[in-house]
Amino acid sequence: MHSKTDLRVIKTKRILFDSLLNLMKHKSFEKIKISDICEESLINRSTFYAHYEDKYDLLMDLFEEQKQSLLKELKDNENSIFSKEYLMELLNILITHIDENRETYSAILMNNRNGILIDFLIDVIERDVSERLKYNSGIIVSDLPLDIVVKFYAGGLINIGITWITRNEKYSKEELLSYIDNLIPNKI
Amino acid sequence: MHSKTDLRVIKTKRILFDSLLNLMKHKSFEKIKISDICEESLINRSTFYAHYEDKYDLLMDLFEEQKQSLLKELKDNENSIFSKEYLMELLNILITHIDENRETYSAILMNNRNGILIDFLIDVIERDVSERLKYNSGIIVSDLPLDIVVKFYAGGLINIGITWITRNEKYSKEELLSYIDNLIPNKI
DNA sequence: TTTTTATCATACATTTTGTATGTTATTTGA
DNA sequence: TCAAATAACATACAAAATGTATGATAAAAA
Secondary structure, three states: OOOOOOHHHHHHHHHHHHHHHHHHHHOOHHHOOHHHHHHHHOOOHHHHHHHOOOHHHHHHHHHHHHHHHHHHHHOOOOOOOOOHHHHHHHHHHHHHHHHHOHHHHHHHHHOOOOHHHHHHHHHHHHHHHHHHHOOOOOOEEOOEEHHHHHHHHHHHHHHHHHHHHHOOOOOOHHHHHHHHHHHOOOOO | OOOOOOHHHHHHHHHHHHHHHHHHHHOOHHHOOHHHHHHHHOOOHHHHHHHOOOHHHHHHHHHHHHHHHHHHHHOOOOOOOOOHHHHHHHHHHHHHHHHHOHHHHHHHHHOOOOHHHHHHHHHHHHHHHHHHHOOOOOOEEOOEEHHHHHHHHHHHHHHHHHHHHHOOOOOOHHHHHHHHHHHOOOOO
């Protein structure tokens, strides 16, 4: 098996990620073939198969790496109860993360449907909520089941975030945050 | 070219839709091959190619048909300004639609990521909003650009709707609606 | 430096796709 | 109702893409 710490492996995977993203700038993920990725990356096809089953496997690995980095950043949020403050800080971190990885995210969105990213982001946010708040479906927030509330705000914020990526800089980061500040009631 | 009204064409397409949905109950869309669909539907592969370029083309056509029917139902909403009443009625229609087409939607979600449906639903809702409200990006609702507000509520409601499909009947339709009633402020 | 092993080059069988052609069956519309 | 139109079928085949196997080479680990 391949060692996760072997420099050659790390290098190969990174090149595969970059090549996939490059290709996604020009055509949809559906239309990209494994052989395209290998050609772009100059990595032997048999090496590809040594690491991944198929291109979906590769994409999931790429996403998983992004998830880990985003989750780490989300840890900086010091709020420990589900509140407006928590949500606003979460959004701040999310938007900043997107901004700093704009190259990656806009490549993903360029020729693909939004859904490919939405799943990813929802998963990250819910992981953060559940780890942080020891979230379980029994908890009630302002007379509502927490899972409903979380889904509602997560969906809303992510949808705005995604739109923000595609329509480059229509609003500044600060504008966006202030808009959302108006959308979330002070007492959730 | 194939006539849209020819009974043979209608029948063939319907069978292809049903077969695809059946297959999606058992495996992910990615893993389904055109030849699988033809085998399942007993439709000749050359006939498939006479109608669709590839399986994505077929899926889009299936979605487009669902969209049309949902859009038609959304027309019953009599609210003409973007308000809580409009959103609640929209949600009511959406939830009812999902409920009446549960077979279809749960098949789609069974072995696939949510994203595949989210795109679809966001598109429908935004089409309704824009047609109904002659929505353009200049409009301001309670000091916010309408597009931001729409994205926020659409994302939130859809995320709840999707969850509701997968977790069968955890909450009743009425419960769900009342929860959301609490989440949306009376004056948007 | 030696050993380990990831990558590469190459080859090949198999699967899946995409297209083409003539025949048959069904639908349309006069 | 019947002739004309055409959708669906059976079949065949070329091309594309995948998936796997093997030994040689290069790079990293120890």
